[in-house]
Amino acid sequence: MIRFRLERRIDPPRYLSWAVPVASVVLALVASGLLLLAFGANPIDTFAAMWDGAFGDIFGGEVYSASETLVRATPLMLTGLAVAVAFKMKFWNIGAEGQLVMGGIAASAVALFLPDAAPWVPQTLVVYGLIMGGAAILAGALWALIPALLKAYLNVSEIIVTLMLNYIAILWYSQLFTTSWKDPEGLGFPGSALFPEFTWLPRFSNTRVNVALLIGLVAAVGVWVLFAKTRAGYEIRLLGDNPEAARFAGVSVFRNILLVMLISGGLAGLAGMGEVAGISHKLQQGLSANNGFTAIIVAWVAKLQPGAIVLVSILLAAVFVGGDQIQMTMGLPASVAQVVQGVMLFFVLGGDIFSQYRIRVSRERVGVVA
Amino acid sequence: MSLDLISSILGIAVFAGTSLTYATIGEAITERSGILNLGVEGMMIMGAVTGFAAAFHTGSLMIGVLAAMGIGALLALLHAFVTITLRADQIVSGLAITLVGTGLASFLGERLGPDHGALVGLQGPRFRDAVIPGLSSLPVVGEALFAQDLVVYSMYLFIPLVWFYIYRTSPGQQLRAMGESPATVEAMGIPVLRYRYIYTMVGGALAGLGGAHLSLAYTPGWSENLTGGRGWIAVALVIFASWRPARAFAGALLFGGVNAVQFRLQASGTTISANLLNMAPYIMTILVLVLVSSASSLRSRLGAPAALGVPYSREERT
Numbered sequence: 001m002i003r004f005r006l007e008r009r010i011d012p013p014r015y016l017s018w019a020v021p022v023a024s025v026v027l028a029l030v031a032s033g034l035l036l037l038a039f040g041a042n043p044i045d046t047f048a049a050m051w052d053g054a055f056g057d058i059f060g061g062e063v064y065s066a067s068e069t070l071v072r073a074t075p076l077m078l079t080g081l082a083v084a085v086a087f088k089m090k091f092w093n094i095g096a097e098g099q100l101v102m103g104g105i106a107a108s109a110v111a112l113f114l115p116d117a118a119p120w121v122p123q124t125l126v127v128y129g130l131i132m133g134g135a136a137i138l139a140g141a142l143w144a145l146i147p148a149l150l151k152a153y154l155n156v157s158e159i160i161v162t163l164m165l166n167y168i169a170i171l172w173y174s175q176l177f178t179t180s181w182k183d184p185e186g187l188g189f190p191g192s193a194l195f196p197e198f199t200w201l202p203r204f205s206n207t208r209v210n211v212a213l214l215i216g217l218v219a220a221v222g223v224w225v226l227f228a229k230t231r232a233g234y235e236i237r238l239l240g241d242n243p244e245a246a247r248f249a250g251v252s253v254f255r256n257i258l259l260v261m262l263i264s265g266g267l268a269g270l271a272g273m274g275e276v277a278g279i280s281h282k283l284q285q286g287l288s289a290n291n292g293f294t295a296i297i298v299a300w301v302a303k304l305q306p307g308a309i310v311l312v313s314i315l316l317a318a319v320f321v322g323g324d325q326i327q328m329t330m331g332l333p334a335s336v337a338q339v340v341q342g343v344m345l346f347f348v349l350g351g352d353i354f355s356q357y358r359i360r361v362s363r364e365r366v367g368v369v370a
Numbered sequence: 371m372s373l374d375l376i377s378s379i380l381g382i383a384v385f386a387g388t389s390l391t392y393a394t395i396g397e398a399i400t401e402r403s404g405i406l407n408l409g410v411e412g413m414m415i416m417g418a419v420t421g422f423a424a425a426f427h428t429g430s431l432m433i434g435v436l437a438a439m440g441i442g443a444l445l446a447l448l449h450a451f452v453t454i455t456l457r458a459d460q461i462v463s464g465l466a467i468t469l470v471g472t473g474l475a476s477f478l479g480e481r482l483g484p485d486h487g488a489l490v491g492l493q494g495p496r497f498r499d500a501v502i503p504g505l506s507s508l509p510v511v512g513e514a515l516f517a518q519d520l521v522v523y524s525m526y527l528f529i530p531l532v533w534f535y536i537y538r539t540s541p542g543q544q545l546r547a548m549g550e551s552p553a554t555v556e557a558m559g560i561p562v563l564r565y566r567y568i569y570t571m572v573g574g575a576l577a578g579l580g581g582a583h584l585s586l587a588y589t590p591g592w593s594e595n596l597t598g599g600r601g602w603i604a605v606a607l608v609i610f611a612s613w614r615p616a617r618a619f620a621g622a623l624l625f626g627g628v629n630a631v632q633f634r635l636q637a638s639g640t641t642i643s644a645n646l647l648n649m650a651p652y653i654m655t656i657l658v659l660v661l662v663s664s665a666s667s668l669r670s671r672l673g674a675p676a677a678l679g680v681p682y683s684r685e686e687r688t
Contacts, residue, residue: 006457006683039481092461150656156663159408159461160606164652167599171652175645296465333480338473345466346448349458356457 006357016355021301021308024351025315028344035339041332050337053325054318065321067207071279073317074209075100075291077216078271080298080309081223086264088227088304089240091257095147095162096268097292098169099140103269104276105173106139107132108283111195111276112181128199132273133215140269141262143169148261152254170288177283191284201278212274217310219267224306226263236260268292290338294320297345316341373510379630381514385588387619387626388522389414389580393604394611394618395532396576400446402536402613403569404549404562406679408464409449410577411601412471413442417581419475419489422592423482426494434495435521435582442578443571445471450570454563457681468601476594489592496590497521497583521583525619532615545569549675552682562682577601599652606655610662613675621658628654 033043054069079096086093110132115123121131143165150156176192183193201210227233238246239256247253275287298316302308323337393410400407417438425434445467452463483489497519506516515526536542545565547555552562584600585592603625611617632647640647 039477040486094465150660150663154660154663156656156659157606157609160602160609160659161656163599163602164606164655167652168649171645171649175643178645179643293469296462297469300462333477335473335476335480339470339477342466342470342473345462345469346452349463349466350452350456352458353456 005360006353007360009356009358012355017303020351020355021303021348024347025301025344027351028347029340031347032340032343035343036336041330041336046326046330046332046336047322049326049329050319050322052322053329054322065325067204067209069314069318069321070213071208071210071317072320073314074213074216074278075271075275075289076294076298076313076317077213077310078219078274079268079291079295080302080313081216081219081306082264082267082271083292083295084299084302084304084306084309085223085226085236085267086260087240087299089236089256089260090243091148091151091260091264092159093144093147093162093261093264094159094296095144095165095292096264096271096295097288097290098162098166099143099265099268100272100275100292101166101169101173101288102143103136103140103272104283104287105169105176105272106135106269107273108181108192108195108276110135111199112192112283115196123196123198125198125200125202129201129211129277132199132277133270136269136273137266138269140265140267140272142265144261144265144268145258148257152257166292173283173287174285177285181283183282192282195277195281199277200281201274203278208279210274210278212271212278215270215274216313219270220306220310223267227306232256232259268295294341297341300345301348316344375634377510377512377514379627379634380511381517382630382633383623383626384514384522385518385626386629387622387624388525389583389588390600390604390607390622390625391525391529391580391619392583393577393580393601394607394622395529395615396573396580397604398608398611398613398615398618399532399536399545399576400570400573401608401678402545402549402675403566404552404675404677404680404682405450405453405566405570406460406464407446407449407467407570407573408461408605409445409467409471409574409601410464410604411597411599412468412475413445413574413577414581414584414601414604415475415595415597416445416471416478417442417578418585418596419478419482419581419592421578421582422494422585423478423489425586426483426489426492429495431495431497431586434586435579438578438582439575440578442574442576442581444574446571446574446577447567449574450567453681454566454570457683460679460681472595479592479594490594491591493591495586497587519587521579521587529615529619536615546675549677552677566682577604580604603651603655606659609674610658612662624658625651625654 033047036043036046053065055066079100082096083093114121121127146165147158147161150161151158178190181192183191201212203210227237235251236256239251239253271291272287276283294316298309298313302312319340320337323334326332326336327334393414397407397410420441421434421438424437425431449463449467452458453460479489483492499517499519502516506512536545544555544560548562548565556562581597584596589596607618607621610621628650632650635642635647636644
């Protein structure tokens with residue numbers, strides 16, 4: 001009888017750290033192709049249409065779809081970084097969605113009400129951008145502080161609390177744009193009034209790609225510096241890898257939970273500001289677009305590495321934009337995108353074993369237990 | 371409050387709490403074996419969509435229920451393979467199940483109707499209330515407990531059965547031990563990994579059944595986001611119930627009750643907006659967890675299986 005045994009690799013070769021995730025993503029595409037086939041859709045046509053929708057006209061002189069991929073990647077980048085910071089400490093922040101929404105609400109509050117409330121504040125993009133950004137970071141961080149405090153003081157499961165706070169934030173936000181902040185001149189359509197133009201984040205040429213993308217890239221560098229160069233980053237990593245050793249070394253779990261969640265919530269909040277000030281210019285349906293959940297896939301597929309998060313968020317954004325495309329041209333539901341992404345997460349998750357273990361195949365007599 | 375009102379709220383509480391009860395008890399069984407499964411939401415919603423689709427096309431409620439349980443078990447098998455055999459992180463794998471489940475469910479909802487069309491808006495078979503003569507004329511509780519559907523009645527039998535299994539049989543005793551000290555159980559000659567596979571799949575099947583009760587009885591039909599986070603509430607209820615079946619039912623009743631009160635308020639034309647009312651179950655989940663956690667902040671005192679979430683391998687025994 002042939003037996004498979006797992007042997008822990010003492011010193012995994014370096015190439016495995018990228019080869020395994022890349023192979024996993026490729027296999028995931030094959031597997032989702034089979035899944036599509038099972039439901040009567042031609043996988044090759046589907047993927048071709050998705051590719052076309054996501055990058056297709058990049059060589060055709062027009063940049064529309066490729067730029068939309070970057071637009072979609074922007075919030076994923078920020079929320080991906082947000083959850084990666086928390087996951088590094090094995091603090092399971094599943095609440096980036098709610099933190100993003102709270103950031104979006106706070107930035108909108110500034111854009112909608114500050115010009116009237118404080119006319120003496122210079123109405124320029126730099127000043128307003130800073131205030132909106134600050135408000136969004138603060139709102140996201142405070143929303144994230146709730147599970148952090150509950151975990152630190154009472155040991156309440158952060159997974160459940162962050163999740164429940166998502167639902168609450170989303171409901172509150174739809175309350176705002178359908179009632180309290182609804183534009184009376186909006187002809188009855190739900191949505192706030194349009195923000196004044198000086199609060200709009202500048203866009204690149206005639207695309208919807210805006211400054212928020214740069215904020216995402218800067219944040220990626222910031223998170224890299226945090227983990228690679230600072231003491232706080234070192235403590236967070238230590239707490240994630242070996243909590244016992246970290247406690248023994250005098251690292252404060254309490255302080256680091258709060259720190260991690262403030263950073264995490266702040267980054268997610270910024271993503272919300274990017275969406276309202278860079279894209280919609282008002283509060284309306286669609287701010288919460290599952291970015292917080294997709295962020296989990298982004299962070300995990302990228303192995304929590306900031307540089308890889310930038311790349312993976314573009315990859316997953318392409319899957320989304322491609323998904324919209326196949327809905328329009330092939331009549332397939334756009335949720336195909338979500339399925340492909342979920343399958344990808346599974347393969348990366350399962351593939352991990354190949355970087356940690358060596359598989360030994362041996363012939364053994366039946367009945368002998370290793 | 372009049373007795374009629376109490377009776378009506380209790381009735382809706384039981385009705386609304388049924389899906390939660392099955393999912394919660396299923397998750398409690400899985401967790402007792404040492405596997406944390408955060409894919410409940412994904413399994414429930416997949417159970418809801420496949421259950422409805424199967425019942426719609428075959429006209430048989432039984433086939434719908436079986437399909438829902440089967441798909442739940444299948445997703446659980448995936449979770450078991452990834453976490454038990456491949457030793458991947460249980461939390462992330464569970465999240466992945468939920469992500470795949472919700473994505474696949476909305477994909478299937480658009481494809482599984484007649485001629486590859488949508489299921490949304492279709493009317494299919496549904497569980498009808500079967501009034502039990504005699505019992506249903508009991509004061510206050512009669513209407514509420516005994517004018518319900520079959521899935522609800524099965525729950526009344528299911529809860530004591532699970533209790534009996536866990537506390538009064540030897541496989542049940544092994545199940546309890548498995549989550550505490552898998553190495554000890556293994557030393558007794560019991561294949562822990564195989565049982566973890568089985569209990570994870572049982573949990574998945576029950577989550578699927580919970581989903582089927584939603585699409586075949588509670589809100590008959592299919593619509594996107596049908597479960598609305600109930601799978602997550604079930605995960606929270608396991609902690610509230612300290613992994614015990616009867617307390618799981620009590621917790622589900624409590625949540626069903628919140629649901630009922632919310633319905634009542636909306637129906638009576640309250641001025642509180644629907645959005646704010648809909649927040650109630652989520653706020654309550656947090657409050658319940660805070661209360662349970664602060665009452666005894668030690669997880670062990672609550673009865674959490676000590677080996678919960680810890681991958682087990684024979685070679686790396688510690």
